[in-house]
Amino acid sequence: MNIGILGLGLIGGSLGLDLRSQGHHVIGVSRRESTCQRAIALGCVDTASVDMTLLKATEVVFICTPLALIIPTFEELITHLPSTTVVTDVGSVKAPIVEALSPIWENFIGGHPMAGTTENGIEAAMRNLFFQKPYVLTPLATTPLEAITVVEKIVQQLGATLYYCSPQEHDSAVSSISHLPVMVSASLIAACLSENPNTLQLAQKLASSGFRDTSRVGGGNPELGVMMARYNRSCLLRSLLQYRHNLDEFINLIDLEDWATLEEKLQLNQQVRPKFID
């Protein structure tokens, strides 16, 4: 199969490595010529170019650009494609993308592979990045079955665990377990920075694994944090207000010295957490 990858970063590059190893012919497009050359040298693509017209001979195109570029890139891309080409994206928010793209391209299906590393860019591309990781597809009732099947087969070949849901269900779920933790964790770092200078200095020396883990995603890539908030704003605001309500309950229990109820809540947490992480 001729498969196009538009955007040659960690996700696009890793996808190319796996697809080529399965015998597909992979055509890459990047905004930068130097990235095209690296992608070829690393074996991520068979050919690559800064020219999107190269993708006109593909049966499927994966859009793997940063979130903010998916819609404008797609609008340019489809001027070069036959209407039979199936297009999918890998953006971490689905409703705004699906709402914008579905009306203008029948054979579009939203996707989100939930895989990554701390590194970015084509140099970080690796084989089996998606193996046993969730990969969500968000077809609509109007999405042609053939388009779904084509993408589904490719995802299965990657060894990913496939989930289907609506774009809204996807965005609610990732809001609570992916985007909310970033803001919760970011607020923790900000709160510690608000301590008086002496306490802050001592706290920095005494901080250990509890602080390290709880603050990790809040001290991560700022652009990514803003992008999540921007594109999943309404879901994230709902998650944050729910979170503030739960936080207030904990504050209230401690204020009232209701240790029995506090212990019950912490016991429930200990019981349910494995359901999220196993």
Next chain:
Amino acid sequence: MNIGILGLGLIGGSLGLDLRSQGHHVIGVSRRESTCQRAIALGCVDTASVDMTLLKATEVVFICTPLALIIPTFEELITHLPSTTVVTDVGSVKAPIVEALSPIWENFIGGHPMAGTTENGIEAAMRNLFFQKPYVLTPLATTPLEAITVVEKIVQQLGATLYYCSPQEHDSAVSSISHLPVMVSASLIAACLSENPNTLQLAQKLASSGFRDTSRVGGGNPELGVMMARYNRSCLLRSLLQYRHNLDEFINLIDLEDWATLEEKLQLNQQVRPKFID
């Protein structure tokens, strides 16, 4: 030196292993005979008993019981000790303990080794648990210099990194970087559980490393969480109110779509976090 360890769990047992390897004679006391036998068998102590009078021949006693038992244990212990014996504890909150014990025992100095594993109990005891970990001592102006020096030397022999501060400074610092993260993380799990059943089910399937790390300490030992809140209540409430203020700032920026300020705050977080974890 004859050193007593009262309370033979992870901390007491690990302390015993290190002290014996340095040639000290270690006498253990536990409430349970079976724990005494295991402590001897594991090499954590030279002798052990459920009888506190065994400690009367020691020069230093480490109280390594759970936080709630430190004060009552101490009150019983000192009826058996000569006034020259130096007593220290390993509790994770210092002001209430130091305030209770300093007036009744001149040679008392509060301590807090900031080391641990996910396992508890004598079976989890290990060598070098304290090596290169922070160990805080909280002497008062009235604490005899000889008492401080005796404990200081032992802590240095453990290879721990020694810090001195007041009990209140200790409690403020651990509130922000150790106790606050527990409640922040606990509220995250509680918020996810408040999702509607369909979203919750999908969220559990899609949760990955971001959720895993941010929820870790909030899904930990419930008794320990309650103990922190109970003994460090006023510091923790102050930390929680500061945290809620910072959380509200993030909510407000997202609500106002002020992406430039949000990015600035996340950039600051990314810059400062290494100061806590390096």
